[in-house]
Amino acid sequence: MNKTLLLIxxxxxxxxxxxxxxxxxxxxxxxKQPPVPELAANAATKDQDLVEAMKLSLADERATREQLAQxxxxxxxxxxxxxxxxxxxxxxxxxxxxxxNATQQTAAALGEQVAAATQDATMTKEQxxxxxxxxxxxxxxxxxxxxxxxxxxxxxxxxxxxxxxLTVAVKVAEQExxxxxxxxxxxxTQVEAERxxxxxxxxxxxxxxxxxxQLAEKSGELTKEIRDNRPINANVLFSDFLANRVxxxxxxxxxxxxxxxxxVKAADTVLVTDGExxxxxxxxxxxxxxxxxxxxxxxKVGVTFSRGTGRPSPAGTIHFLSLDPxxxxxxxxxxxxxxxxxxxxxxxxxPFKFPDAVLVNGGGKGYGEVxxxxxxxxxxxxxxxxxxxxxxxxxFAPSRGDLVLSKTGELLGIMVNSDYCAVVxxxxxxxxxxxxxxxxxxxxxxxxxxxxxxxxALPLKLQ
Numbered sequence: 001m002n003k004t005l006l007l008i009x010x011x012x013x014x015x016x017x018x019x020x021x022x023x024x025x026x027x028x029x030x031x032k033q034p035p036v037p038e039l040a041a042n043a044a045t046k047d048q049d050l051v052e053a054m055k056l057s058l059a060d061e062r063a064t065r066e067q068l069a070q071x072x073x074x075x076x077x078x079x080x081x082x083x084x085x086x087x088x089x090x091x092x093x094x095x096x097x098x099x100x101n102a103t104q105q106t107a108a109a110l111g112e113q114v115a116a117a118t119q120d121a122t123m124t125k126e127q128x129x130x131x132x133x134x135x136x137x138x139x140x141x142x143x144x145x146x147x148x149x150x151x152x153x154x155x156x157x158x159x160x161x162x163x164x165x166l167t168v169a170v171k172v173a174e175q176e177x178x179x180x181x182x183x184x185x186x187x188x189t190q191v192e193a194e195r196x197x198x199x200x201x202x203x204x205x206x207x208x209x210x211x212x213x214q215l216a217e218k219s220g221e222l223t224k225e226i227r228d229n230r231p232i233n234a235n236v237l238f239s240d241f242l243a244n245r246v247x248x249x250x251x252x253x254x255x256x257x258x259x260x261x262x263x264v265k266a267a268d269t270v271l272v273t274d275g276e277x278x279x280x281x282x283x284x285x286x287x288x289x290x291x292x293x294x295x296x297x298x299x300k301v302g303v304t305f306s307r308g309t310g311r312p313s314p315a316g317t318i319h320f321l322s323l324d325p326x327x328x329x330x331x332x333x334x335x336x337x338x339x340x341x342x343x344x345x346x347x348x349x350x351p352f353k354f355p356d357a358v359l360v361n362g363g364g365k366g367y368g369e370v371x372x373x374x375x376x377x378x379x380x381x382x383x384x385x386x387x388x389x390x391x392x393x394x395x396f397a398p399s400r401g402d403l404v405l406s407k408t409g410e411l412l413g414i415m416v417n418s419d420y421c422a423v424v425x426x427x428x429x430x431x432x433x434x435x436x437x438x439x440x441x442x443x444x445x446x447x448x449x450x451x452x453x454x455x456x457a458l459p460l461k462l463q
Contacts, residue, residue, distance in 0.1 A: 244343040245307075248304075249304050251303075252298045253298065265286060268362075268363025270403065270411070271337055271342060272329075272424065273345070274427055283414060283415075284320070284451075290448070292452060295448035296445060301436070302436075305332065313336045314435070321429060323424065324380075324458075325451040345411045348410040351382075353408065356372075357404050357407065359403070361402045378420070382420070412424075
């Protein structure tokens, strides 16, 4: 609460006090003077002095009364002014009397407000101090902003300089762009000319490529022809045979006198293909079966292939080929061949291209080059000249079951006896035997008797 409001409240209270005061009863009571003792005319001087003093006191009292009279006059003049409003005040006297209590309460409230005003004055001082601190903070902030403005002005000047530099750079770049555009137009013309030249070169290159392709085809044909017409060294063929041979093991069981008789035979051979299927090629005498007068009925027959220390894999069937009853071919599936990891020999497409062949004896015990000639009376066989070897490696003579390789590295056939080789150009079976633990129902004795009859029907030189 400010001072102006405090003065207004004080004036209001004073006016209320003046209005409610009964001035007709407010005249002060006159002081009663003590009775003056009667003095004798001939009283002593001391008494006269007392009288004089009393006179002076009365004079002072009179002066005081005059002052009071003046004040009363002034008060009366004031009352005269107040009497103009007295009529209205008398009308409101009853209301004022009724509201006196409320006015007193209002006075008390005003007193509280005065105290609050005093407290507010104290708070105003605190607010003033706070405002002063805020003003100082604002002044400091203004100084910081002024410094920031100066920094921004400097940055603006630097940016203006950079803009001017960039403007110059843009102009330079535009000039360079113009130069590049002119250079690009020039290069475009050169590229078009080069493209035309390249098209011509490509046409020439295409013609040359066609010529080179034709030449390569002819060269490939010539290379193949040269390779096909160039014999392979016998040492290479034998080394290749040794690296790719597999072992076929036969196990057969038949009834015996006291107990079953078991026959086990093993022979080394190679895998052969006709372009479709894969077979292992053997002579019948490398198996437990014999072609004779009294063949046996076998109860169990099993065949497995192995190579080195690898795990053996079984075969399911045995074919006796139509080209000769003594040639045995055992089917081998592609997975078995891959597991064995050996080369599969193709059959010879041109078995008579070279007059010589390489004969491998005993599954790899020996080998040598041998000549052969055709026999017009027996077109499926060739006659081997076993009287003279061009080279002999190992001590052996050609005999049945020896494999014959052409000088091109293909399988030519198998020796059916010591003089003739059956040319293997197909694997068409004449008889088939399924392996297993129960082959009794297949009547192997009858099968072998039929094969024996076929053998005996051949010319004597082939038997």
